[in-house]
Amino acid sequence: MPTAKIIATGSYVPSRRLTNADLEKMVETSDEWILERTGIRERRIAAAGENTSDLAYEAATAALSRAGLSADSLDLIIVATITGDMPIPATACFLQNRLGAHNAAAFDINAACSGFLFGLSTANAYIRSGMYKRILLVGAEALSRFTDWEDRNTCVLFGDGAGAVIIEASDGSVGIMSVDIHSDGSYWELLNLPGGGSKYPPSEEAAANRMYYIKMKGNETFKVAVRTLEKLVVDALEKNNLKASDIALLIPHQANLRIISATASRLGVGMDRVMVNLDRCGNTSAASIPIALDEAASSGRIKENDYILLEAFGGGLTWASAVIKW
Ligand SMILES: CC(C)(COP(=O)(O)OP(=O)(O)OC[C@H]1O[C@@H](n2cnc3c(N)ncnc32)[C@H](O)[C@@H]1OP(=O)(O)O)[C@@H](O)C(=O)NCCC(=O)NCCS
Numbered sequence: 001m002p003t004a005k006i007i008a009t010g011s012y013v014p015s016r017r018l019t020n021a022d023l024e025k026m027v028e029t030s031d032e033w034i035l036e037r038t039g040i041r042e043r044r045i046a047a048a049g050e051n052t053s054d055l056a057y058e059a060a061t062a063a064l065s066r067a068g069l070s071a072d073s074l075d076l077i078i079v080a081t082i083t084g085d086m087p088i089p090a091t092a093c094f095l096q097n098r099l100g101a102h103n104a105a106a107f108d109i110n111a112a113c114s115g116f117l118f119g120l121s122t123a124n125a126y127i128r129s130g131m132y133k134r135i136l137l138v139g140a141e142a143l144s145r146f147t148d149w150e151d152r153n154t155c156v157l158f159g160d161g162a163g164a165v166i167i168e169a170s171d172g173s174v175g176i177m178s179v180d181i182h183s184d185g186s187y188w189e190l191l192n193l194p195g196g197g198s199k200y201p202p203s204e205e206a207a208a209n210r211m212y213y214i215k216m217k218g219n220e221t222f223k224v225a226v227r228t229l230e231k232l233v234v235d236a237l238e239k240n241n242l243k244a245s246d247i248a249l250l251i252p253h254q255a256n257l258r259i260i261s262a263t264a265s266r267l268g269v270g271m272d273r274v275m276v277n278l279d280r281c282g283n284t285s286a287a288s289i290p291i292a293l294d295e296a297a298s299s300g301r302i303k304e305n306d307y308i309l310l311e312a313f314g315g316g317l318t319w320a321s322a323v324i325k326w
Contacts, residue, residue: 001128001130002127002128002130002169002170002171003127003128003169003170003171003172003173003174003175003176004123004127004128004167004168004169004170004176005167005168005169005170005172005174005175005176006165006166006167006175006176006293006324006326007067007166007167007168008063008064008066008067008069008165009063009066009163009164009165009166009290009293009294009297009298010058010059010060010061010062010063010064010065010066010163010164010165010294011059011062011162011163011164011290011291011294011295012055012058012059012062012161012162012163013044013159013160013161013162013281013284013291014044014045014046014047014050014055014160014161015044015047016044016045016046016047017042017043017044017045018042018043018044018045018159019031019041019042020034020035020041020042020156023155026149026155027149027150027151027152027155027156028152029152029156034156037256037258038156038157038256038257038258038278039256039257039258039260039276039278039279040156040157040282040283041279041280042279042280042282043158043159043160043280043281043282043283043284044159044160044281044282045159045160046142046144046145046160050142051085051094051142052081052083052084052085052140052141052142052162053079053084053085053091053094053095053098053140055140055141055160055161055162055287056079056081056091056095056138056140056162056164057095057098057099058162059138059140059162059163059164059287059290059291059294060077060095060099060136060138060162060164061099062164062294063136063164063165063166063294064099064166067166069134069166071099071100071101071104072100072101072102072103073103073134074099074101074103074104074134074135074136074166075103075104075105075132075133075134075135076105076106076123076126076132076134076135076136077092077095077096077099077101077104077105077106077107077135077136077137078092078106078107078108078109078119078122078123078135078136078137078138079091079092079095079106079107079108079109079119079138079139079140080108080109080110080111080115080116080118080119080137080138080139080140080286081108081109081110081115081139081140081141081285081286082110082112082115082141082193082285082286082315083141083142083143083145083146083285084108087196090106090107090108091108091140092106092107092108092138093106093107095138101136104136109122111181111183111286111314111316111318111320112191112285112286112314112315112316112318113253113255113283113285113286113312113313113314113315113318114181114253114286114313114314114318114319114320115139115285115286115314116137116139116163116286116287116288116289116290116312117179117181117289117310117311117312117320117321117322118181118318118320119137119139119286120137120165120167120176120179120322121179121180121181121320121322123135123137123167124167124176124179127167127168127169130169132169133168133169134166134167134168134169135166135167136164136165136166136167137164137165137166137167137290138162138163138164138165138290139162139164139284139285139286139287139289139290139291140161140162140286140287141160141161141162141284141285141286141287142160143159143160143214143283143285144158144160146193146212146213146214147213147214148210148213148214150210151210151213153216153218154214154215154216154218157216157255157282157283158214158282158283158285159281159282159283159284160287161281161284161288161291162287162290162291163287163288163289163290163291163292163294164290164294165290165293173325174304174305174325174326175324175325176322176324177240177307177323177324177325178236178239178240178321178322179320179321179322180232180235180236180239180320180321180322181318181319181320182232182318182319183316183318183319184316184317185316185317187224187316187317188315188316188317189217190216190217190220190221190224190315190317191214191215191216191221191314191315191316191317192214192215192315193211193212193213193214193215194206194211194215195207195209195212196211196212216315221317222256222258222259224317225255225256225259225313225319226259226262226263228313228317228319229252229259229262229263229311229313229319230262230263230266230267232311232319232320232321233250233263233266233267233309233311233321234266234267235321236309236311236321236322236323237267237309237323240307240323242307242323244267244268244269245268246307247267247269247273247307247308247309248273248302248303248306248307248326249273249274249275249296249301249302249306249308249309250264250267250269250273250274250275250308250309250311251274251275251292251293251296251308251309251310251311252264252274252275252289252292252310252311252312253283253288253289253311253312253313253314254277254278254281254282254283254284254288254289254292255278255283255288255313255314256278256283257276257278257279259313260274260276260278261274267309275292275293275295275296275301276292277291277292277295285314288312289310289312293310296308297326302326303326304326305325305326306325307323307324307325307326308323308326309321309322309323310323310324
């Protein structure tokens with residue numbers, strides 16, 4: 001059975017920075033509160049007319065160019081996103097068209113902040129089964145379009161961006177060792193965007209009730225996240241017969257520095273072995289892990305044969321982990 005190997009990464013964040021000081025002028029908040037409670041200093045905001053597929057395109061072309069590959073060599077494109085360009089078609093189809101990836105099937109995955117790892121699980125299964133040999137997986141979000149800029153509970157958290165990986169079939173000993181994905185829909189009310197679907201179709205009433213924006217019960221979500229992630233990372237190590245000292249780098253979903261530190265501490269990994277870009281990017285949902293992975297890979301923080309552990313938690317609720325030998 002072939003293994004699935006990440007052969008290249010790429011990422012893109014929009015140029016516009018929105019700082020905590022900027023947010024102080026928009027809602028009743030402070031740099032001190034945001035930094036202390038979340039670890040975020042600034043986030044990037046997509047320009048007018050810059051859509052999720054445009055962010056995805058920049059990340060994907062960076063990964064393709066690093067791999068020295070043309071888009072028509074791709075068998076499949078998966079985009080993990082909750083902020084696609086349109087409900088129909090899939091953002092992956094916009095991306096396929098713009099890349100000229102004529103031989104690739106394309107679809108989206110919605111697992112909120114765990115979306116990239118759900119996509120990795122899907123890509124891993126396709127490659128191990130022999131069905132596809134080369135897959136482009138992108139996590140891309142324009143969360144700023146669905147952020148309620150009058151709600152201080154959520155508007156300080158999110159940012160825009162995209163990260164991409166190219167995954168190939170390999171017969172070597174390195175690659176994706178495990179991906180574990182989980183869901184519990186009984187917690188759907190903790191984190192959602194209620195309007196625009198069949199339950200609350202587009203209407204003036206839905207707009208007046210601000211139903212097209214992301215809602216989150218932050219404190220309750222926080223508690224479930226910490227409890228769940230602590231178990232998730234320990235299970236991921238056990239499954240692969242690894243010790244915490246074997247992990248060269250932990251790359252967590254970037255939602256909250258307190259959640260990241262609690263998970264690292266439970267695992268027994270010092271913060272010097274944890275990838276954090278939350279301070280600069282905020283929470284970019286499905287894009288956060290591939291952006292952080294690209295930053296780690298391109299800055300030399302991951303070397304050949306290193307073990308890396310990825311983990312995420314998000315709306316659904318969903319959560320997931322992956323262990324990769326680089
Ligand atoms: C959102 C989050 C940062 C809030 O931090 P928290 O410590 O839980 O804070 P709380 O929600 O309990 O709010 C504490 C107080 O701060 C206030 N507050 C909320 N947002 C604020 C802001 N931006 N500025 C100032 N005060 C704020 C609240 O109104 C509350 O005030 P009160 O005590 O007078 O009612 C945190 O809960 C979190 O990160 N949650 C998990 C996110 C997550 O993992 N999501 C899944 C993946 S996306």
